[in-house]
Amino acid sequence: MTTAGVKSPEVISELESHVREDIEQQTRLGATAEQAFANSVVRLGQAGTLKAEFAKSKAAPKSLDRFRLAFCLLLVAAVLWLSGFTFSMLGMTPAEWVLASSAVASSLCVAAFWTHAVRFLPIIENKRKRYVTEVVLFASGFVCSSLFCGFVLPYFERNLNGKILPPVWLWAVFPIAIFLALAAGIEEAARGRNLPSAANDVYCC
Numbered sequence: 001m002t003t004a005g006v007k008s009p010e011v012i013s014e015l016e017s018h019v020r021e022d023i024e025q026q027t028r029l030g031a032t033a034e035q036a037f038a039n040s041v042v043r044l045g046q047a048g049t050l051k052a053e054f055a056k057s058k059a060a061p062k063s064l065d066r067f068r069l070a071f072c073l074l075l076v077a078a079v080l081w082l083s084g085f086t087f088s089m090l091g092m093t094p095a096e097w098v099l100a101s102s103a104v105a106s107s108l109c110v111a112a113f114w115t116h117a118v119r120f121l122p123i124i125e126n127k128r129k130r131y132v133t134e135v136v137l138f139a140s141g142f143v144c145s146s147l148f149c150g151f152v153l154p155y156f157e158r159n160l161n162g163k164i165l166p167p168v169w170l171w172a173v174f175p176i177a178i179f180l181a182l183a184a185g186i187e188e189a190a191r192g193r194n195l196p197s198a199a200n201d202v203y204c205c
Helices: 009-028 033-044 047-089 094-120 127-159 166-194 198-204
Strands: none
Touching: 009 033, 047 094, 094 166, 127 166
8 A cells, every 4th residue: 555655654554454344344254364364364354446546535534625625714704804804993992992993803723723733632422312412512602602692791781881883892792702612623523533544535436
């Protein structure tokens, strides 16, 4: 495989794992180790074919990743422009600008970097439990936002003669962003563990 151009250690390791598992299954059914190995090599296929399949599987994700990146950059630019325009129209003071901008920046950071937290999240292989967990997390974001509006905002209203600062309202979005990111992270962690890779697709064929 290495000579044919399959250089990735992860791919080689995964292919070896598939071969070992297949050999083990065959030997349990009565085949000798030599026969099982020969059968597994035949089932695995030619190295050149595998290399071509890996190249195909990598091309689509790269294009999709570029599209996602471009879309995210446009979205962030739109959010920042609209936020700045809104802050100016409201005539915010410098202190209010800082408070409002920190709320927007915090939510954008969660949206931009939530994937880095995926490896720290638990892998829930059971689909029903995973979907229930994601729904609970999704609902929790709105619950926390409602609690913020119900208990935190009135505090500002009482201490500012009935006036609620617009920047404080913006922080109500932050818990929604956090819990949505957690729900997406749980799903992504399970996908990374359970979805078959290109090697698995080729091998199963």
